[in-house]
Amino acid sequence: MPRPDHQPTSESERLAAWGPELLSNGRARFRLWAPDKRAMILELDGAAPVTMERSADGWFSAVADAEPGARYRFRLDDELVVPDPASRAQSGGVHGWSVLIDLTAYRWRSAEWRGRPWEETVIEEVHAGVLGGFPGLAERLPEMAERGVTAIEIMPVAAFAGSRNWGYDGVLPYAVAESYGSPEDFKTLIDRAHDLGLMVFLDVVYNHFGPDGNYLGAYASDFFDADADTPWGGAVAVSREPVRRFFIDNAMMWLDEYRIDGLRFDAVHAIADNAFLDEMAKEVRAAFPDRYIHLVLENEHNDAERLAPDLYDAQWNDDFHNVLHVLLTGEDEGYYAGFADNPTAKLARCLAEGFIYQGETPPGSDHARGTPSGGLSTTRFVSFLQNHDQTGNRAMGERLTVLTDSDRLRAATALLLLMPQIPLLFMGDYEGSHSPFLFFTDFHDDLADAVREGRRGEFASFSAFADPEARERIPDPNAQSTFNTSRPEPGPDAERWRRLYRELLTLRHTQIVPRLASAQGLGVEVLGKGAVTARWRMADSAVLSIAINLGEDGVCFPDVEGETLFELQRAGAPASFRATLAA
Incomplete structure (x- = not known):
């Protein structure tokens, strides 16, 4: 195209x-x-x-x-x-x-939609497959809009082998998965979202292809770089013009033909080509000058340079998730090991400056990670307590509702929704779901065996799965039951969670969002183990202060004289969280 x-x-x-x-x-x-x-x-x-x-x-x-x-x-x-x-x-x-598809046949009802400013963004990440495909997801949109979500982020929809998949095994990036619906069904979903004032973001994968159905190597071996490798196989050779155009034009297709409002680029550290990333962002900016188009990276390199005003709006802030997970659960294996040493100080740095790792070498790594981020606006970071990765990449797919106690999770939720970084929720969070979100595929024969055993082998170094018999209990990704179990169902305390989210998001939209542009940190103080207080200067010079205690011991929060205290306990937030605003 x-x-x-x-x-x-x-x-x-x-x-x-x-x-x-x-x-x-x-x-x-x-x-x-x-x-x-x-x-x-x-x-x-x-x-x-x-x-x-x-x-x-x-x-x-x-x-x-x-x-x-x-x-x-x-x-x-x-x-x-x-x-x-x-x-x-x-x-x-x-x-x-x-x-063969007529790309102009669909008649848009919301043809005048231009999107929403980035500061208004509250994202809910969803998987179209477990929610009933494009038609099933469309039925849920009114409720999402009512609770204060302003954008849905759909996990990849590119065509993949079989009828069910996370989406990260796509092999035909321009085609929507048949099991989700037709291109017209997808456009109908997007049209409905725009009618409700919801932005639609799409997760796209430009760093690898899935293992079943990728024929490019049979006729275009130059599509891949034989001298570079990724966790998923040979790296895509985006330095070659036909390959660059394949992916840049794909991004353009979603934004133009489908009127998508933004893209989340999966694991761009595995592409390892900043020139390609910058070219793609600049082409997009030039192509849609009259629309709000939002571009977000997943980038383990914590590269602040990519977050320049004319490039990418934000990066998924894994650092925030990882340190909160350690504080909430005490887990310290795998990628949590880099956040287990003095997590309170790490949380303080995250709230003050965005990235925790800004050039330091994490424990267990042999190379430094990150660049200084303290000068960036707080809205350059998309933060979350859960998402598809850190839930689904667990052996048993457990959510935080079953990994930590309710009060601590409510305090962390209040922090997520009221601090000036952009919040991302995961489907089911709003209802306190206990349903696991597992890794699922639909492969067959030898590939199914390899994926099953590979999945179980990933956890051999974890203490809970050191015993081979324990690893046998890890669900088979290819089983229909694994997919079925991953559908989010309301938790036993669903109404209490709904009330908390509604009240917190109302506060965010009325008190935080109007002041959010160019918000900058004013400093953070460690109050005790697991307890910090942070302050931000907002766009109208008001000062937002947040105090949170995720530790076992009580602490005294600083005096709040002269400030407006948000009545969070009425909404269901615990006393271990407080937020104030001073003009």
Whole structure:
């Protein structure tokens, strides 16, 4: 798909674009970058095969009679036919036919929607599959809007093998998963969200492909970097122009064709190419000058430079989650080890400066992590107590509702929702869900065995799973029951949690959000083990003060004379949390 802001200047540039293009008079142009191949056949379901023309740089193209709904694929040789890697829809899964889609057919009801300012953002992360696909998720939107959420962030929807998956095993990034619904179903969901004033963010994966259904290596080995590796296999070679365009144009597609309001880029540290990240952000900014478009990174490098005003709005702040998890549960294995030493001081730094690691080397690591972040606005950080990763990456998928006591979790929830960083909730939080969120897939045969055993092997170094018999109790990712169990159900104290979230989010929208732009930290004081107080200068020069005690011992919070004390206990917050505002 050509970029919205860009008109091709030559025939060769126009042809060197991913995905099909509908032409006039019932015809379409089909394209594929296959530099490893000398010949390629276009197959259209019910029509004669078409020999494609090859350019010197490895692009194949062909024009053929084809209407929207036509099924097509590419034949590499007598043994292998492949789908279009830029297919907008599939018929019969990721190994089946690609489907030609009219990208302009949908008529938007909310055509005037321009989004919302970043400061208003309160995100709820959701998984479309466990919530009933796009239609099922759409039914939940009014309740989300009513409770004060202003944006849903949908875990990846790119087509994957099987009928259920977290989404991070996608292999066709331009096509929505058939089990969730059609492209029109997805647009209907987005339209409904915009009608309700909700932004829609989408999690996209540009650092790897899943293990089943990725055919790119069969005809475009240069798509991958043989000299670089990631936890998921060979790194994508974004330094090569066709690969850059594949991903940048994909980002443009979601924002343009689907009117998505923002993207969360998964694990960009595994891409390891800041020039690519910067180019993508700048193209997006130039393409949509009249809309609020929000770009968020997941980046273990804690790279403050990527959060410059013309690049990315924010980064997921794993540091906040990790240190709060240690304080709430006492766990200190795995990635929590880097936050177990003096977690109170680490929480203080997080509240004051955003990142905890700003150039230091975490315990157990052999390299420094992070850059200084104290000069950034507080809204450059998206913080959370739970999300798909730190819940689903647990062996048994437990939520904090079953890992810590209610009062401490309520205090941490109040901190999350009233501090000036951007809050992210995970589906089920609002109702105090006890349902686990497990890692699930739908692989078969040898791959299913490998994923199951690999999953159990990941936890061999954890004390609770050192015994092989204990590891056998870890749910099989491929079992239907694992997926079914991951649907969030209201917890036993659901109404009390609903009241807490409603009251806290009302306070956030009325008292915090109007003052949030350019908020800066004024300092943090450690009051005792697990107890801190923090202050921020808000946009109108008011001072927001928050005090929290997650420790076992009582502490005295500082005097609040001259300040407006939020009546949080009436909302269900414990006495171990206090928030005040001084004009």
